[in-house]
Amino acid sequence: MASLFTRIINREIPADIVYEDEHCVAFRDINPQAPVHIVIVTRSEITGMADLPDSGDHQFLLNAAKKVAEMQGLSGGFRVVINQGVDGGQTVDHLHAHLLGGRQLDWPPG
Numbered sequence: 001m002a003s004l005f006t007r008i009i010n011r012e013i014p015a016d017i018v019y020e021d022e023h024c025v026a027f028r029d030i031n032p033q034a035p036v037h038i039v040i041v042t043r044s045e046i047t048g049m050a051d052l053p054d055s056g057d058h059q060f061l062l063n064a065a066k067k068v069a070e071m072q073g074l075s076g077g078f079r080v081v082i083n084q085g086v087d088g089g090q091t092v093d094h095l096h097a098h099l100l101g102g103r104q105l106d107w108p109p110g
Contacts, residue, residue, distance in 0.1 A: 003094035005041040019068045023060035026068045026099070035102030036072050040064050046095040049084040065099050074101040081109070 008015045008027060015027040018038060029037040042061060046052060065080045072078075078101035083090040 003045055004092050005039075005094040005096060006045050009041065009043055019064065019071060021060070021064065024064040026064060029098065033098075034100040034105065036074060036078070036100065038068055038072070038099040039096050040068060040099060041094060041096040044095075047093040048090055048095055049082055052095070061095070061097055065097055068099055069101065072099075072101065074099075077101065077105075079105050079109075 002010070002012075004013065005025075007013045008017075009025050017025060017027045019026040019040075022043070024040055024042055026038050026040040029039050040061060061082075062080065069078045078099060081098040081100065082096070083098075
C-alpha cells in the first residue's frame, strides 16, 4: 500500500502544495508547529534516512527546502528536521523533511 505522502503526491489526498519539481513535493503541514511548517517529501517512496540508497531523489530534498524557505520569505532563519524511526519521532514511513520558520525557534527542540 502506498504511503500517505505518496497518496498526496498522486493527488489522491488533498494538500496545500506550495512547491514541486521532478524530485520532491512540498505542502503545508496539517498540524503546524510554527507559523511556517512545510513538509517536503521525495517522490521516491523511501521509508526513511536509514534506508537511503546512494543516489536518487533524496539528494534534492535539501535543495527543495532551501527553495521553499526562500519562497516563504524565511530570510531571518529556519530549521529543517528529518526524523528517523519511532524513537526519532517519524510518524510516516516515507522520507521527508519538516521546514519550520516564521518565529524564533528554541533549542533543544524536544
